[in-house]
Amino acid sequence: MKTCPRFLLHAVLALSLAGGVPAASAQDAKAWPQKTVRIVVPTPPGAPVDLIVRLLQPKLQALWGQPVVIENKPGAGGNIGAQEVARATDGHTLLGAPDTVVTVNPHLYKKLGFDPAKDLVPVIYMASFNQMLVCNPRSGFGNASALLKAARKGSVTYASSGSGGPSHMAMEMLLAATDVKMTHVPYRGPSPAALDVVGGQVQCGFIVSTVVLPFVKDGRLTGLAVSGMTRSPQAPSIPTIAEDSVMGFDATFFETLQAPATLPRAVIEKIRDDVAKLLLSPDFKAKLQEMDLLAVANTPAEAAKRSAADATKWGRIAKLINLSLD
Structure with missing residues (x-):
């Protein structure tokens, strides 16, 4: 390395x-x-x-x-x-x-x-640009803290746009900061990753907000948090990871x-x-x-x-x- x-x-x-x-x-x-x-x-x-x-x-x-x-x-x-x-x-x-x-x-x-x-x-x-932490509504997770709490108790899967890409690195940064483990499911790009979270094949994902915001707005995904230091002007009600669970967290790309x-x-x-x-x-x-x-x-x-x-x-x-x- x-x-x-x-x-x-x-x-x-x-x-x-x-x-x-x-x-x-x-x-x-x-x-x-x-x-x-x-x-x-x-x-x-x-x-x-x-x-x-x-x-x-x-x-x-x-x-x-x-x-x-x-x-x-x-x-x-x-x-x-x-x-x-x-x-x-x-x-x-x-x-x-x-x-x-x-x-x-x-x-x-x-x-x-x-x-x-x-x-x-x-x-x-x-x-x-930011990644947005999203979950299938059927998962029942309403915020990042709830997701992390559930992951400490059992297996949770998350989708990314590919190993080593922004969504993968942002999630690994979050998991490292909270000492939590989740099962990574990599995809070839953000769109297929988002679609499988929508379909329920994977529970959650940390995926570029550009791709997942339409699904959040129409209710097919639940937005839990964004990776950067400021909230998205397109979804101002969704907090940052720094506000929700890890002070100082910044995964801006x-x-x-x-x-x-x-x-x-x-x-x-x-x-x-x-x-x-x-x-x-x-x-x-x-x-x-x-x-x-x-x-x-x-x-x-x-x-x-x-x-x-x-x-x-x-x-x-x-x-x-x-x-x-x-």
């Missing part, structure tokens, strides 16, 4: 764009892109990051005057798509992915096929745009500025909020700093539960 310090130090220094990224003149950056831009999304269609880049796609095409193509390449926790982007040399390939690709995966996979600290740089954190480390610094800055302008426009922010996503639009240096902190947190969880996926 890789240790955090080397990864984090390299990330903070290299990804800050203070060095290590090829330079380019402002004129070179202004002329970019000169051909089709490809955004690789290492998740199935319908995942939050996929929804974000598809909202951005027509606006970026209009802004850049070039086609923007989105390719879904899920698998291995995002590593397959990330590896392809890390090795891209055409100067027009980007990665739209959850931050877990660089904050969690280095702790879970001995062989990634790429080095997230050396081969990728963050362009921008596009939006933050981010949808990011990453680039190969070979992409010139000025081009990265141009892409960041263009995407940030779109993300922070009132209409786009409203669309994100409808999906329970919060626009972030930070700088590459700010993204690197947050990645470092989160990599430390998830590294502790992975070590604690002895989680390895290869």
